[in-house]
Structures are given as C-alpha cells and as structure tokens.
Amino acid sequence: MSNATRMNDALQPTGHPHPLLADSQPREHTAPTVDQLADALPSAVDAALRRACPDQYTPEKAARIAATVVADLTAQPAGPCPVYRDCVDADPGHYDHYNHGIRVTADDDGATILDAGMAAFSGDSEDERRPVVYLRNTDYHDAASVHATTAKLRALLDQVDAMADRVFADHGARGAVPAGGAA
Incomplete structure (x- = not known):
C-alpha cells in the first residue's frame, strides 16, 4: 500500500474525534445554576479578596461579602x-x-x-x-438619594423618641396621671 493510500484512509471520517482533537470539539455550554453559584461564591470571594486587597482581607469580611452576593442572587x-x-x-x-x-x-x-x-x-x-x-x-431616581433621606428620617425619629421621653417624664414629674394609666 502506498503512502498516499494510507494517508487517504487515515483522513476518512470514522464518526469519532481524533484523540488529539477530542478536547477541542465544541461542547454545549450550560450556565451554572444559582445554587451552584451560591456554593462556589464563598471560596471565590475569599480568594479574590486575598489577592486584590491583602491589606484589607479578613475571613469575616470575605464571608460577609459572599453572603451579601448570595442573598442578592437567591432573594425571592x-x-x-x-x-x-x-x-x-x-x-x-x-x-x-x-x-x-x-x-x-x-x-x-x-x-x-x-x-x-x-x-x-x-x-x-x-x-x-x-x-x-x-x-x-x-x-x-437613585438609591443614594433614598438612603440620604431615610438617614434623615431615622435621625428625626430618634429626636421624636427623645422628645416623647422628656415630655412624658416631665409630665409624670408634675404628678399628672399618664393617659390610660395610673401614676
């Protein structure tokens, strides 16, 4: 058998990928599930934070960041x-x-x-x-604006609580009976 015949026979389709080309064949891409991402995130965040911000890295910080991302991904x-x-x-x-x-x-x-x-x-x-x-x-129109206003509201509500404590303490100090109860 001539070299040309052997080469021609070797190039004929067999229905199987050549062993050297098997890993380069296109495969169907499947996206990871949310559960798979949630499982992988803690170690990925830990490794990334160690590499990117070694001076700020703590295991607790990495876990907190991962937990925040997982909560966002899995939030119903x-x-x-x-x-x-x-x-x-x-x-x-x-x-x-x-x-x-x-x-x-x-x-x-x-x-x-x-x-x-x-x-x-x-x-x-x-x-x-x-x-x-x-x-x-x-x-x-943005979260930062909402956060700024809700921070003001929290401060206002703290002031209202403090005022209520003072007013009703002052009222009680005068010997007055609080509304709905005994002195």
Missing part, C-alpha cells in the same frame, strides 16, 4: 414580577411596574402617616421609563 421577589422584585403587578407581560404598599398608619383611625413605594412605567423616552422610589410626595 416581593411580588410576582420578573423585572422588578418589588413590583406587585401579577399580570403576565405587564409593562408598568409598581408597589404602593409600604405605609405607616395611625392606630386609631388608620390615616396614613407616611407611605413609600416604587413605580416604573412604560414610555417612549428613557426619562419616562426611569424607575422611581417615592417617599410620601417626593420621588427619588
């Missing part, structure tokens, strides 16, 4: 919407997103003291489609 939506986790619109394929359910009401008459929510509407322009988080009558 507050509502049935696949686009915004806090949207409560249950209609499949809806375009307008909202949640107006965060509120504090008075115990006696149910009047709204403070309310908050979110909305993201369909529209022609990017500005019309930009989501907002609102607090009472003020709209916010």
